[in-house]
Amino acid sequence: MDAFSLGLDHVLTLSALVAIVIGTIMGVAVGVLPGLGSVIGITMVLPFTFSMEQVPALALMLGIYCGSVYGGSISAIVINTPGTPQAAATALDGYPMAQRGEADLAIGWATVASVTGGLFSVGVLIIAAPQLAAFSLNFTSIEYFALGVFALICIANVSRGAMSKGLLAGAIGLFLATIGVDHVTGDMRFTFGSFEMTAGISLIPAIVGLFALSEVFIRASESTRVKAVIAHNVGFRLPPFSDWVPRLWLLLKSCVLGSFIGTLPGTGAATASFIAYSEAKRSAPNRDKLGTGEPDGIVAAESANNAVTGSAMVPTLALGIPGDPVTAVMLGTFIVHGLAPGPRLFTEHLDLVYAVFLILVVVNLVMFVVGALGAQIFTRALKVPEPLLMTMVVVIAIVGAYGVRGNPLDLVTAFLAGLGGFALRKAGFPLAPLVIGMVLSEMIENSLRQGLLLTRGSFLAFFERPIALTLFILTAFLLVWPAIRWLRGRKREARNDIPDV
Amino acid sequence: MTGASWASVIGGLIFLTTAFLIHHTFADAYQTSILTAGRGPVFFPRILLAAMAGLSLLVFIEGLRERTARPVPREILAATVAIVLTGGYILSISAAGFLIPTVIFTFLMPFVLGYRNLLVVLSIAIIYPLAIWYIFEKVFLIILPSSPWFELF
Numbered sequence: 001m002d003a004f005s006l007g008l009d010h011v012l013t014l015s016a017l018v019a020i021v022i023g024t025i026m027g028v029a030v031g032v033l034p035g036l037g038s039v040i041g042i043t044m045v046l047p048f049t050f051s052m053e054q055v056p057a058l059a060l061m062l063g064i065y066c067g068s069v070y071g072g073s074i075s076a077i078v079i080n081t082p083g084t085p086q087a088a089a090t091a092l093d094g095y096p097m098a099q100r101g102e103a104d105l106a107i108g109w110a111t112v113a114s115v116t117g118g119l120f121s122v123g124v125l126i127i128a129a130p131q132l133a134a135f136s137l138n139f140t141s142i143e144y145f146a147l148g149v150f151a152l153i154c155i156a157n158v159s160r161g162a163m164s165k166g167l168l169a170g171a172i173g174l175f176l177a178t179i180g181v182d183h184v185t186g187d188m189r190f191t192f193g194s195f196e197m198t199a200g201i202s203l204i205p206a207i208v209g210l211f212a213l214s215e216v217f218i219r220a221s222e223s224t225r226v227k228a229v230i231a232h233n234v235g236f237r238l239p240p241f242s243d244w245v246p247r248l249w250l251l252l253k254s255c256v257l258g259s260f261i262g263t264l265p266g267t268g269a270a271t272a273s274f275i276a277y278s279e280a281k282r283s284a285p286n287r288d289k290l291g292t293g294e295p296d297g298i299v300a301a302e303s304a305n306n307a308v309t310g311s312a313m314v315p316t317l318a319l320g321i322p323g324d325p326v327t328a329v330m331l332g333t334f335i336v337h338g339l340a341p342g343p344r345l346f347t348e349h350l351d352l353v354y355a356v357f358l359i360l361v362v363v364n365l366v367m368f369v370v371g372a373l374g375a376q377i378f379t380r381a382l383k384v385p386e387p388l389l390m391t392m393v394v395v396i397a398i399v400g401a402y403g404v405r406g407n408p409l410d411l412v413t414a415f416l417a418g419l420g421g422f423a424l425r426k427a428g429f430p431l432a433p434l435v436i437g438m439v440l441s442e443m444i445e446n447s448l449r450q451g452l453l454l455t456r457g458s459f460l461a462f463f464e465r466p467i468a469l470t471l472f473i474l475t476a477f478l479l480v481w482p483a484i485r486w487l488r489g490r491k492r493e494a495r496n497d498i499p500d501v
Numbered sequence: 502m503t504g505a506s507w508a509s510v511i512g513g514l515i516f517l518t519t520a521f522l523i524h525h526t527f528a529d530a531y532q533t534s535i536l537t538a539g540r541g542p543v544f545f546p547r548i549l550l551a552a553m554a555g556l557s558l559l560v561f562i563e564g565l566r567e568r569t570a571r572p573v574p575r576e577i578l579a580a581t582v583a584i585v586l587t588g589g590y591i592l593s594i595s596a597a598g599f600l601i602p603t604v605i606f607t608f609l610m611p612f613v614l615g616y617r618n619l620l621v622v623l624s625i626a627i628i629y630p631l632a633i634w635y636i637f638e639k640v641f642l643i644i645l646p647s648s649p650w651f652e653l654f
Contacts, residue, residue, distance in 0.1 A: 047637065047643065051641040168556035174549050178545060178546045178549070182542040189546060190522065216614075217583055217584055220614055221576050385611075385616050386614070387613075387614030387616035388611050388622075390610070391607055394590075394610065395629065399599075402646070408646065411595070414591070419588075422580075422584070424511065427507035427510070427511040427512075449544070
């Protein structure tokens with residue numbers, strides 16, 4: 001039996017199909033609720049997957065991932081509060097439509113655009129991931145080192161206005177992952193004589209703390225709470241095809257934009273939706289009406305943010321390099337379930353790769369049905385009081401942190417990570433580089449050390465390999481670019497200060 | 502009213518921790534290994550710590566120029582109580598098992614976060630932990646920490 005048929009067999013089981021449906025429903029629910037988001041959603045269901053088989057577990061996770069990106073649009077439309085940052089641009093036109101009494105139609109536009117974007121990006125994933133994986137088989141440890149550093153700097157660089165904080169967060173993440181046994185020499189590093197520390201800091205408890213617990217502490221420290229005031233008729237109404245025809249080019253363009261942005265490290269769905277929205281404002285058929293309840297805005301934002309879901313999995317699956325915290329968590333959960341993303345996944349477990357592709361296709365189709373039938377029910381979830389919700393999040397997050405290894409020390413890790421995440425967020429640090437740093441640390445360190453063995457200890461020889469050199473140049477450019485931009489801004493300001501004669 | 506920004510406080514703390522860790526990398530325990538092209542176990546961490554030292558200093562200096570509004574005491578209190586309660590909950594799980602601390606935590610936390618409906622909180626505090634415990638212990642067969650006093654949970 002060929003790999004595709006095997007993959008199809010994996011997906012066409014009752015447990016996998018049920019997991020897809022439940023995952024998508026839960027994902028949409030998590031997306032609808034402001035403040036939870038994809039990362040917390042995935043960490044919340046992680047403990048449920050520990051006793052599941054590999055493919056159903058992945059199906060549940062992927063359902064949550066895609067569903068949550070779409071779900072954010074419902075609360076953005078209904079209460080003008082995006083459930084996830086990815087849906088912020090959707091509120092710009094979705095809410096005015098709801099105010100006009102067209103919430104059901106706005107949800108219809110958002111649903112179709114989301115499903116189209118999602119399916120488009122699965123196509124990109126199916127085409128690009130195997131190519132990238134095959135290409136990366138030529139990589140030596142030097143290329144992997146260059147790639148790891150490039151990905152991390154990209155993510156840190158996205159923290160606009162806080163690049164030093166982004167870089168510092170990335171360095172902290174890299175450092176934290178070095179604690180424990182050094183796998184090359186066998187020495188203990190930074191354990192300070194503690195036996196428990198020899199296993200290092202477990203990734204999942206750290207993510208649980210950094211995202212879920214810190215979110216609860218942040219909410220506790222802020223007196224403003226999201227109040228769900230649902231004044232509109234919520235439902236689902238499909239826009240007629242004749243209304244789609246003039247918007248097909250916009251839809252395609254937003255899908256391409258979203259898919260491209262998704263493959264870049266550090267950008268993510270929120271960036272994609274705003275870039276697509278800006279592009280719509282520049283070139284959409286009804287660009288003058290954008291911001292007043294024009295479907296063009298919803299189509300651009302929703303197709304772009306969902307187009308990120310599949311394409312963001314390209315570097316994650318093909319290279320084992322996640323592009324954002326969501327894919328980092330996905331990567332962590334893949335590893336928990338015995339799947340190590342990277343080029344070897346495509347040669348050794350091609351059936352599972354096909355299964356992931358097929359799951360994503362089915363998830364997007366299920367998402368349409370879930371959105372069409374459940375928009376009204378999901379909106380009711382907004383009525384759950386936030387303090388109750390946050391309390392439940394803490395409990396389930398704690399189970400998730402404990403369940404990975406059954407080690408009580410992981411609970412302490414989660415709590416300390418929560419405390420650290422809270423302090424860092426209060427100080428304006430982005431958490432994404434920290435998590436990505438933790439994920440990439442082992443790869444970057446091992447490839448650096450192996451690379452130095454290959455080059456007999458010469459750093460300069462790293463620059464002799466064309467792919468690595470290109471990546472190093474891009475990295476250097478990313479590091480220098482903010483300084484150039486700042487200098488140009490200063491020059492412009494200085495020019496503006498010169499009084500007219 | 503303004504005060505020292507969070508960024509400068511956190512930057513300063515990270516700098517001090519990093520300085521200590523850099524000093525620690527010169528401990529005798531790390532000087533024995535000669536593997537990996539003559540580079541020992543702290544070769545990579547030292548690079549990171551050096552970067553962290555420089556960056557934390559930069560964050561500290563940048564933070565001095567930031568103006569941060571002084572937080573409202575009530576908000577600090579709520580966050581502190583939430584953190585202490587969560588910390589206590591986590592520590593008590595090891596001592597008293599999952600179920601009992603979870604019931605207590607689920608009962609207290611909504612009040613800390615500003616929810617006051619006693620009946621709802623009481624219902625959630627009983628039903629939710631029991632449901633979670635039952636699902637994981639009996640359905641998914643994931644063993645959660647048990648209490649030293651009761652055989653069942």
